[in-house]
Amino acid sequence: MRFFSGALLVLLAVWLAGCSPQPGGARYPEDARGALWPFWPTQMRFHPLTRLVKEAGAGVWVIEARVEFRDAEGAMSKAIGELVIQLEDGASPRGSASAVQTWNQDLRDLAVNRAQFDEVIRTYLFRLEVDASKFPQQPALGAYFVGSNGRELKATVEIRQ
Numbered sequence: 001m002r003f004f005s006g007a008l009l010v011l012l013a014v015w016l017a018g019c020s021p022q023p024g025g026a027r028y029p030e031d032a033r034g035a036l037w038p039f040w041p042t043q044m045r046f047h048p049l050t051r052l053v054k055e056a057g058a059g060v061w062v063i064e065a066r067v068e069f070r071d072a073e074g075a076m077s078k079a080i081g082e083l084v085i086q087l088e089d090g091a092s093p094r095g096s097a098s099a100v101q102t103w104n105q106d107l108r109d110l111a112v113n114r115a116q117f118d119e120v121i122r123t124y125l126f127r128l129e130v131d132a133s134k135f136p137q138q139p140a141l142g143a144y145f146v147g148s149n150g151r152e153l154k155a156t157v158e159i160r161q
Contacts, residue, residue: 019119040149041069041079046157047123049114052130061130063087063159066123067143076122081107081147085126090140090158100134108148 012107030138047066054061081104086099105126107113139159146152 012100022122038073039071039075039077040147041077041145041153042072042151043070043074044079044143044145044153044155046143046155047121049121049123050141050157050159052139052159061132061135063130063139063141064127065126065128065141065143066118066121067126067155068116068123069145070154078113078117078143079107079124079145079147080113081149083107083124083143084144085128086142086144087128087130087136088140088156089136090138091136098123099141100136101128101131103128 019055021151045068047068049064050066052061053064065085067083067085069077070078082104085103085105088099092098103126105112105116105124106118107124116126118125141157141159143155144152145154
């Protein structure tokens, strides 16, 4: 009887600690750093609303780059990691495009992540000021993302003028 009482107490302690097994044997971590987190982005693209605009008052050209992430189920998601966006010359042969201008975005910084995320369209909006003297005839954007889970994603788009 003493063994049964001790075993019952151990089971109760495990249950109260939240260590009970999950259905299917998988236990998802409490935060997004765990490898089993099912909502890591697996796809990235520039949303069709990405465009070049001229700021009326300042006369400055700005690329409104909208970056969209999707998880393995195809649902739009947020992302945690490092994002590099590059303005490239689309007239260059594929694979040889060199960066005209580069912007780094640290989406590991939650304040930056929240500030850049557009809840309505569910994309990240980056307003990138462009050096007009270096602007190529056929502008294109390239995005390179390294998630905090180590996954690398790439996307490209030609910019409408």
